Amino acid sequence: MKLSTKGRYGVRAMVDLASNYGGAPVSIKTISKRENLSEYYLEQLFSPLRRANMIRSIRGAQGGYVLCKPPKDITVGDIMTILEGPIEIADCIDGVDCDSADCCATKAVWEKIKKSIDDVMTSITLQDILDDYENIKNKKSSIKIADRSE
DSSP: OOOOHHHHHHHHHHHHHHHTTTSSOBOHHHHHHHHTOOHHHHHHHHHHHHHTTSEEEEOSTTOEEEESSOGGGOBHHHHHHHHHOSOOSOGGGGTOOOTTGGGOSSHHHHHHHHHHHHHHHHHOBHHHHHHHHHHHHHHHHHOOOOOTTO
16 A cells, blocks of 8 residues: 555645744745655646645745644644545545445454554644754764764
């Protein structure tokens, strides 16, 4: 199972906007360059995010996009649901009748997997991603390489 680029790239673009939260609007061209994503594809991703009031566009020479809510209030699950729809593990979990429903030994497994994925995606916010990235950068900058010539 692999998530599509819509969800993965959408989260990346939203993290980029989150890193600029409270500042000037960010243009699609800027996000495209920083994240190495197609401007055209970003426009397609931003359309449903705009309709869902996750982001808004600001027109003009200094225009671009901004988040409608603080990064701490936007989860990966919010973004993925807007861009991908609900994560589907098996039809029987999503209410589709199955011939084996009465005697299925694996339905409980698919329910647990779906619940785990949903729990993780709804528990991680854009702020969490930014904080984790900052921690990684700080750890890398504090690593000192020993000089072996001593």
